[in-house]
Amino acid sequence: MEKSLDYKGRWRNHTVAFRVSDEEARLLNDLVALSGLTKQDYITRRLLCQDVVVQGNPRVYKALKNQMTAIHEELKRMESISSDNDELLYTLQVIAITLDGLKGEDE
Known part of the structure; x- marks a missing residue:
C-alpha cells in the first residue's frame, strides 16, 4: 500500500476503530450525509x-431531500411523536439547522 498525504499535507497512518449499534x-451515516x-x-x-460547517452542494441537497422524505413518511405513519423517537427528532433538528444555514448563504 502506498503512503499518501491528506489534503493538509499530514500523514494519516493511525487507525481508530470502535463499535456502534445499528x-x-x-x-452517524445520516449526519455524515447531511454534512x-x-x-x-x-x-x-x-x-x-x-x-462542522456544511457547504451546500448537490450531494448535501440530495441527503436533505432524502431525509425529509423519510421523516415525512415516518410522521405520516405515526399518530403522534413520542419519546421513543428521539433519533428522528434529533435528525429533524440537524436538518432544520442545516437548511437555515443554507438559506443564509443565499441572502
Missing part, C-alpha cells in the same frame, strides 16, 4: 470539538 450507525463531509472528516472534527 441505530447509532444509521444516525457533505467524508465520514473520516466528520468523525475527526466532532471528536476534536471542531465546527
